[in-house]
Amino acid sequence: MxxxxxxxxxxxxxxxxxxxxxxxxxxxxxLQGCASLxxxxxxxxxxxxxxxSGLESCTCLRFLRIQYCQNFRNLLDVLQSPVSLEGLRITDxxxxxxxxxxxxxxxxxxxxxxxxxx
Numbered sequence: 001m002x003x004x005x006x007x008x009x010x011x012x013x014x015x016x017x018x019x020x021x022x023x024x025x026x027x028x029x030x031l032q033g034c035a036s037l038x039x040x041x042x043x044x045x046x047x048x049x050x051x052x053s054g055l056e057s058c059t060c061l062r063f064l065r066i067q068y069c070q071n072f073r074n075l076l077d078v079l080q081s082p083v084s085l086e087g088l089r090i091t092d093x094x095x096x097x098x099x100x101x102x103x104x105x106x107x108x109x110x111x112x113x114x115x116x117x118x
Contacts, residue, residue: 012036020044030054039063042072050074059084062107067091075099090116 014034018041019025025045031037032054038061042048048069055061064085066072072093087110090096096116102108 015039017041018043023047032057034058036060039065041065042067042069044068046070048072061085063087063089065089065091066093069093071095073097086110088112090114092116 012033013036015036016039017034017037018039020041020043022045024047031040034054035057037058040058040061040063042065044067046069048066049071050073062084064087067089068091070093072090073095075090075096075098084107085105086107088105088108089110089112091112092115094115094117096113099113099116102111
C-alpha cells in the first residue's frame with residue numbers, strides 16, 4: 001500500500017488527503033511536496049503510528065484529523081512545527097503517549113481530543 005499511496009504525496013496541488021481503513025499502513029509517506037495540502041484525515045488505520053515527515057512544509061494545512069487509529073502514538077511533530085493549523089481532532093487513539101504544548105499553533109481554534117489515554 002505504501003507504493004500506491006506514496007505516488008500522490010508529491011502532488012503540489014493536492015488539497016485534501018484522506019486515508020481510511022488501511023490496516024497495515026504505519027504512517028503516511030513524506031508530505032514534503034504537498035505545499036497546497038489543507039486537510040489531512042487518517043481514519044481507522046490500525047497500524048498508523050506517527051505523523052508523516054515533511055508536515056512542516058505543508059504551510060497551508062488547516063485541519064488534521066486522526067480517528068480510530070488504535071496504535072497511533074506520536075503527535076509531537078505536528079505541535080512543534082509552526083503551521084497554520086486551525087483544527088486538530090484526535091479520537092479513539094488509546095496509545096497516544098503525550099499531548100505536547102501547542103505554543104506554535106497560533107491559529108488553532110478547534111482542539112478535540114477524546115478517548116485517548118494521554
